[in-house]
Amino acid sequence: MGDRTARGRAAAPSRGGGDGRPEAERQCSDRRRRRLCANRNGGRSRLQPRAVAGGAGRSGARAARGGAPRTARPDRTGSARGPDRGEPLFRACGRVPGHIGRAGGGAGVDRAGSVRRRGVWCAGVARCASRHAGRGSARAGVARRRAAGDDRAGPGGGGDTEPMKMTRIAAGIVALALAGACSAPGAAPADLPDADSEERPAVVETRWTDRTELFVEYPVLVAGETSRFAIHLTDLVTFEPVRTGRAAVVLSGAGDEMFTADAPGRPGIFGVDVTPPVAGTYDLEIRLDAPGLADRHRLGSVTVHGSLDAAAGASAAAGDDAGTIPFLKEQQWTLDFATASAEVRPVADSLAIAAEIAPRTGGRADVTMPVAGRLAEELPLLPIGSLVARGDTLAEVIPHSGHGEDRPALELDVAEARSVLELSRATRARVDRLVEAGAVPERRQFEARVAEETAEARLHAAEAHLAQLDATRTGQGNGASDVRFVLRAPIAGVVAFSDATPGASVEAATRLFQLVAVDRVHVVGSVPEAALPRIADLAGAEVDVPGLGAPVPLDRLVAVGRVLDPVARTVPITYELRDPDPRIAIGQAVELRLFLSAATETVTVPESAVVDDAGQPVIFVQAGGESFARRPVTLGNREGGAVQVAGDVAPGERIVVRGAPLIRLAALSPQVPAHGHTH
Secondary structure, three states: OHHHHHHHHHHOOOOOOOOOOOHHHHHHOOHHHHHHHHHHOOOOOOOOOHHHHHHHOHHHHHHHOOOOOOOOOEOOOOOEOOOOOOHHHHHHHOOOOOOOOOOOOOOOEEEOOEEOOOOOHHHHHHHHHHHHHHHHHHHHHHHHHHHOOOOOOOOOOOOOOHHHHHHHHHHHHHHHHHHHHHOOOOOOHHHOOOHHHHHOOEEEEEEEOOOEEEEEEEEOOEOOOOEEEEEEEEEOOOOEEOOOOEEEEEEEOOOOEEEEEOOOOEOOEEEEEEOOOOOEEEEEEEEEEEOOEEEEEEEEEEEEEOOHHHHHOOOOOOOOOOOOEEOOHHHHHHOOOEEEEOEEEEEOOEEEEEEEEEEOOOOEEEEEOOOOEEEOOOOOOOOOOOEEOOOOEEEEEEEOHHHHOHHHHHHHHHHHHHHHHHHHHHHHHHHHHHHHHOOOOHHHHHHHHHHHHHHHHHHHHHHHHHHHHHHOEOOOOOHHHHHOEEEEOOOOEEEEEEOOOOOOEEOOOOEEEEEEOOOEEEEEEEEEHHHHHHHOOOOEEEEEOOOOOOOEEEOEEEEEOOOOOOOOOEEEEEEEEEOOOOOOOOOOEEEEEEEOOOOEEEEEEEHHHOEEEOOEEEEEEEEEOOEEEEEEEEEEEEEOOEEEEEEOOOOOOEEEEEOHHHHHHHHHOOOOOOOOOOO
C-alpha cells in the first residue's frame, strides 16, 4: 500500500506548473534552492525526471483518455528525434549544458554578482547523479516485483515500460560521463566544490611578478567555512606550469593563518582548502616555494564574513571582464604562448629600405692555377661552405713535364753565372797588379771591374729565379715534392665556389676556388630617389634579417653613393656588420632601417604581438588569467624589434607576444572551451 501511494504521488501532475514536472523538481531547478530541497527530502533528492514519469504526466493522462501518445517533434532538418536523454536529469539539477538548453545564454554568469566558472555545473551533475543512482536500486526492486506478477500501480500511473527503463539508463550514463569528463583523472570527491561554496560569489584575481603569474579563483570567505582556492602558477621564464613546489595561502591580521598544499594536484594548479576561524579583515598573500623558485603575491585586504547570508550578499571581486575572449590555462601551457608588458621606450623616425648582404671590400678572392698541370689526388678538396684560415692548403698541382725541367735549367744558369763571376774576379785581380806595375793602362782595370759586376748581377738574377720557383713549391727539396705546387688560401673565410676535381688536368689561369671573408660583411641598401634628402643626417641604422628574431644594430656607415641607378632610380648606401650571425648568408635579402632623427619616448609592443585581423592591426591584452581583450591599434615607427602603437594600450599591460593568432582563432570560435579540471 505504501509503495502504491508513493508511486501515485510521484505520478501526479505538479500543482500550478502545468508542465508535467513534479513540484520538487520545479523548486529544485533554481540553484539557490537546492539545499532547501535536499533538506526537505531528508538529505536525499526525490526528483523525478520527466522520462521516468512514464504515463503519469501528460502522456499518461492522454493514454488514460484513450488518446495517442505525443510523438517526437521533427528537428530543423525535418527528421523526427526524441528528447535529449540527459535533459531531465540536468533540469532536475538546475544545471543545463549549452547543447540542451540555449535559452538565456551560455556559460558565464549565473546571477548578478556571482561569476560562474565554466564547468562548475558538472560538479552539481555529479552530485545529482549520485542521488538519482540511490533511487535506482529501489526502482530495480519494483521492476523485479512486477516481473514476478505483483503489478501494483498507483492511481493514474502505468507500469514501467522498456523505453522508460532505457530512458533512465541513458540519463544516468550521460550524467556519469559528464561528471567524469569534468573531473581531473584520479580526483578525489573532496576536490569538488560543495553546495555552500557554489552559492557564494566567486573571486577571480590575476597578479604578476618578475618570475611568476598567479591566477587564483576562490569563493567569498566565511568564518568557519572551507573555501577551495584554485591557484594557477605560471613560470614567466618558460611560460610553462609550475610542476613542483609548495603553495601557501596566508591570512594576516590579528594572527597569521597559513593553509598549504605540498604539491600541485595537476601541473600548475594547486588546490588549497582555506577555513578562516574568525570574521574580519585580513591581508591575503599567496606564496610559492619551489626548487630554484620562491615568489610572493600580495593580493591586498580581504573580508572574512561572519555568515553564509552575509557572504551571499557580497559582490564578486576582480572577475573576468564582460566581452573578453576565453583562453584557458590548459591551452596556454600546452601551446606556444607568451606575454610581455607594453613599455615606454625611445623610438626614432625611420625609413625602411630593401638591402642585401654583400662581401666587404677586399673580402673576396679567386684562387687560380699558376701553371698548367694535374690536381693531385692525395689531398681531399674542400666542399662549398667550408671554413678556411689564411694559409690553409686548398689543393696541390703537379706541373706538366715541360715545366718540370725549369729547375735544372735555372740551376745551370746559376752555375754558369757563378763560374763567370769567379773568372771575372780573377781577371780583375790580375789587371790590378799589372796596372800597379805600369804594364797596362788603367782603362783595362776599369773594364775588368765592369765585367766582374756584370757576372755578379747575372748570378743574383739566376739565384732569384730559382728562389721564386722554390717559393711556389712545397719546399721539401727532394722526391716528388720537387715537381708540385701548393695552392693556399690568401684570406680567411668560406669556400663560395669550387671547380676542382682530384686528378683532373687544368689549364693555367683557370679559377679553382673563390673565398669570401665573413668576419665583416657589408649591408648594401637601395635608397629611393625621392628619399635622398631625408638621409642627409642619419642617426643610426639596423638590419632586420628574416627568421633571425630581433633586428641587428649597425654602427659604421661605410659610404653613401652619389650615382643614381638609371633603371632602379636608387642610390646605394653601405653599412658594415661585424661578426655576423652564422645564419646570415652572403647575398641574402634583408631590410635595412635607417633612423632619420633623434628618438622620442612612446608606447611600444613587440612586433610579434601585432596580428592582421581583416586588414586591421590588432593586439590582444591579457585582462585576466584566462581572459583576453582585442584592441585595434595604429602602428608607427619600428626599432629593435618593437613597434610604436597608438590606441587603447597603457604601459604595463600584459600583451600576448607569442601565440596571438591562437587568441584570434579563439575569438572567432562560437564554442566556449571546457575546463580540463574542476575548480
